[in-house]
Amino acid sequence: MNNNSYCVVKMKKGLNQICYKFFSCLSNPTRLAAIEKLIQKPMSVNEIANALGEEQSMISHNLKPLLECNLITSNRHGKKRIYSLNTETMEALFKIVKNHAKKYCPKGGKCLIKED
Amino acid sequence: MNNNSYCVVKMKKGLNQICYKFFSCLSNPTRLAAIEKLIQKPMSVNEIANALGEEQSMISHNLKPLLECNLITSNRHGKKRIYSLNTETMEALFKIVKNHAKKYCPKGGKCLIKED
DNA sequence: ACACAATATGAATTATTATTCATATGTAAT
DNA sequence: ATTACATATGAATAATAATTCATATTGTGT
Numbered sequence: 001m002n003n004n005s006y007c008v009v010k011m012k013k014g015l016n017q018i019c020y021k022f023f024s025c026l027s028n029p030t031r032l033a034a035i036e037k038l039i040q041k042p043m044s045v046n047e048i049a050n051a052l053g054e055e056q057s058m059i060s061h062n063l064k065p066l067l068e069c070n071l072i073t074s075n076r077h078g079k080k081r082i083y084s085l086n087t088e089t090m091e092a093l094f095k096i097v098k099n100h101a102k103k104y105c106p107k108g109g110k111c112l113i114k115e116d
Numbered sequence: 117m118n119n120n121s122y123c124v125v126k127m128k129k130g131l132n133q134i135c136y137k138f139f140s141c142l143s144n145p146t147r148l149a150a151i152e153k154l155i156q157k158p159m160s161v162n163e164i165a166n167a168l169g170e171e172q173s174m175i176s177h178n179l180k181p182l183l184e185c186n187l188i189t190s191n192r193h194g195k196k197r198i199y200s201l202n203t204e205t206m207e208a209l210f211k212i213v214k215n216h217a218k219k220y221c222p223k224g225g226k227c228l229i230k231e232d
Numbered sequence: 233a234c235a236c237a238a239t240a241t242g243a244a245t246t247a248t249t250a251t252t253c254a255t256a257t258g259t260a261a262t
Numbered sequence: 263a264t265t266a267c268a269t270a271t272g273a274a275t276a277a278t279a280a281t282t283c284a285t286a287t288t289g290t291g292t
Contacts, residue, residue, distance in 0.1 A: 018217045019210075023143035028280080032135055045239060058281060060240055070220040079238055081288055089216045094135075096212065100205045101134045104186040144250080161269060174251060176270055195259050197266055 026066045026093075030054065034062060035085060038072060042084040139179045142209075150178060151201060154188060158200040222228065 025031060030052075037043060037051050049059040063083060066072045071090060074083045135185040141147060146168075153167050154161060179199060182188045187206060190199045 007253090011257095018221065019148055020143060020145055020180065022137050022216070023212055024279090026138035027136060027143040029136055030280080032139075038159075054185055055282070056239070057241080057283080060282080070216070074231055076289080079236095079288095082238065089212065093209075093211045096205065096208045097138055100138070100186070138247090146250080162267095171252070172269070173253080173271085180270090189258080192259090195261095197269065 021065070022069055022071075025069045027073055028062070030058065030062045031066060034059060035066070035071070035090065038083060038085040039090075042082045044080040044082055046080075048083070137181070138185055138187075141185045141187055143179070146174065146178045147182060150175060150188070151182070151206065154199060154201040155206075158198045160196040160198055162196075164199070 001087075021027075026035075033052050034048050037048050043051070045060050045063065046056055049056045052059070063072065063074075065075060071086050072083050073086060074081050076082070142151075149168050152166050159167070159193050161176050161179065162172055164179075165172045169174070178188075179188065183199075187202050188199050189202060190197050192198070203222060
C-alpha cells in the first residue's frame with residue numbers, strides 16, 4: 001500500500017490518481033463521523049472512539065488514511081496523540097457539498113433522483 | 117436502495133447522511149474516468165465505454181449513482197441518451213482537490229505521508 | 233529500568249461494492 | 263410490426279474495504 005512513506009494508488013490515469021484516495025477517505029461513515037467530531041475540537045483517538053461509541057483500534061485504523069491524505073494532522077501532547085482537522089481543505093469541501101445538497105436534496109439528506 | 121425516486125442512505129448521523137453517498141460516487145476509478153471524459157464533452161454511454169475500453173453495461177451501472185447524486189445529468193438525443201457533467205459542482209470540487217494536492221502531494225499524484 | 237497508559241498493527245473475518253454476462257426495455261426508422 | 267441500435271437491469275461472481283480481536287509498540291512518569 002505504500003512504498004516508503006509515499007502511498008501510491010494503482011489507478012487508470014490522470015485525475016484519478018490524485019482524486020481516488022482523496023475521495024475514498026471521505027466515503028466512509030466511520031471516518032465522516034470522526035471528522036464531524038474533529039470539527040468541534042482536536043481530539044485523541046480514545047476521545048473520538050468514546051464520543052462515537054466505537055473501538056479504539058477501529059478509529060485508529062480509520063484515522064490512518066485521513067492522515068495519509070493530509071485531511072487531518074496529528075501531534076503529541078503528553079502521552080496522547082492529538083488529531084486535528086485540516087480545516088482549510090475540509091471547510092471548503094463541506095461548503096461545496098452543502099451547497100450541492102441544498103440545491104439537489106430538498107428532503108434534507110435524501111438525494112432527489114432527477115428524471116428528465 | 118431507494119424508496120421511490122428518493123435514495124436514502126443508512127447512516128449514523130448528521131453530516132454523514134448528506135456526504136456519504138456524494139463522496140462514494142467519487143471514490144471509484146471507473147466513475148472518475150467517466151467523469152474525466154465528460155469534462156471534455158457530453159457523451160452517450162457507448163461513447164464513454166468506447167473511450168475507456170470498457171463494457172457498455174458497466175459504464176451504465178456506474179453512471180447511475182452519479183445521476184442519483186446529480187453529479188451528472190442526462191437527456192435523450194434521438195436514440196442516444198447523452199450524459200453531461202454538473203460542471204458547477206464538479207469544477208468547484210476539483211479546484212479544491214487540485215489545490216490540496218498541490219500543497220500536500222509534491223510528487224504529482226502520490227500523497228506524501230507526513231510525519232510529525 | 234519498570235509499569236502503565238495510549239495508540240498502532242496484523243491478520244482473520246465480515247461486509248460492502250464492482251464487474252460481468254445474459255437479457256430486457258425502449259426508441260426510431262423502414 | 264419488425265428490425266436494429268442504444269441503453270438499462272438483475273443476479274451471480276469477484277474484488278475491495280471495514281471491523282474485530284489479540285497483541286505489539288511507543289512514549290511518560292516514577
